[in-house]
Amino acid sequence: MPSVLRSQATALITGAASGVGFATAKLCREKGMHLALVDIDGANLQKAKDVLTALDPSLKTEAYTxxxxxxxxxxxxxxxxxxxFGEVDLLMLNAGKxxxxxxQLEGGRIKTWTDTGYWKKTLDTNVFGPLNGLSVFLPLLISxxxxxxxxxxxxxxxxxITNPPGGANPAYNSSKATVKHIAEHLSYDLRSDASTSHISVHLLIPGWTWTGLMGNVGPTDEKEVKKPDGAWYPSQVAEYLSKGLDEGAFYILCPDGETDRALDQARMRWGSDDVIEGRPALSRWEESWKVKAEEWIQADAKSRRNGA
Incomplete structure (x- = not known):
């Protein structure tokens, strides 16, 4: 089956002004694809459009703020x-904040449970953003x-997936858990119907990536970006996405410079086993479980690397 990343196909990408969105748009352009770039950051979106247009002026490139x-x-x-563009072949719903x-309560983590505005803003962007995109473009893809x-x-x-506690994580973690569930249900529904089985769904799960969420804002030249040694460049995530699309993978779980696939799998297994084993919620971070959890995770990761 030919790849969706093919010459003269069209990609619509949200969050395209920087980070993984821009890197994926650049990769799509290198594949000879037309681009519909979407972002809330109009200034950087225009810069992204200029950069991508210059790579091949013969291809369509439009920016939508x-x-x-x-x-x-x-x-x-x-x-x-x-x-x-007529139609869209790759719909990448990537924008997130x-x-x-x-x-009102300033006592550490507790304040995250009293600010409903924080929850609404997070869910509006990270959950309803993709749902809004699907509501408009899924019927177009199907028809x-x-x-x-x-x-x-x-x-x-x-x-x-791992739902780490602390800081302002609860709403963000919840939003991304919901995106996972949405993608899983959508994938099942589309592949279960012969009329839509040509539309594949993929959940991109980046590792530690130096993106706009961490200060790397705008369509930057990665050669000029200073990042921590363990973080990946957005282009590395885009390349990993490309490989996953070509292989037909649903879960495109990216490693990074500090965490390999085996370690990710072990951490996810421990979290799932909280339910099965009846442990405290998020036991990996619980003081009475921390040492045992880390020992088990490291042993399981080592076993996976050794092919056991």
Whole structure:
């Protein structure tokens, strides 16, 4: 089956002004694809458009500045993209944000439970952003007479699986856990119907990546970016995504410079076993369980590396 990353196909990417979105758009352009770039950051989005247009002026490149939480803006976007490109082959719903809680209770983590605005902002962007995109573009993908392979990529997070406590994590973790569930249900529904089985769904799960969430804002030249040694560049995530798409993988679980796949798997297994074994929630971080959890995780990761 031909790859969705193919010449003359069209990719629509949210969060395209920087980070993984921009890196994926650049990779798509190198594959000869037309690009519909979407982001809330209009200034950097225009810079991204200029950079990507210069790579191949013969291909279509359009920039659309919208807030993905704005349902009406998506309806307008669907009309504009259809008029310009005809159809979309790769729909990458990648835009996401982390917000800081500003609740009335200032006692450490507790304030995250009193600021409903923090929760609403996070869920509006990270959950309803992808849902708004699906509500407009999924019917267009399904109704297209062109039955060549099409793909939907939703960007999740390891935090939506391992759910680490602390700081302003609860709303972000919850939002990414919800994205995981959405992607799983959508994948099942589409592949279970012969009329939509040509539309694949993929959950991109980046590792530690130096993106706009961490200060790397805008369509930067990675050669000029200073990042921690353990972090991946966004281009590495894009390349890993490309490999996962070509292999037909649903869970595209990215390693990074500090955490390999075996360690990720061991951490996820421990978290799942909290339910099975009846341990305290998030026992990996519980004082009475920390040492045992780390010993088990390291042993399991080593066993996986050795092929046991």
């Amino acid at each position: 919208i807030d993905v939480a704005d349902e009406a803006a998506w309806a307008d976007l669907g009309k504009e993209v259809t008029e310009k 982390g917000f800081k809680a500003e609740g 297209s007479p062109n039955k060549s392979p099409k793909s939907i990529v939703l960007t999740g997070s390891k935090q939506g």
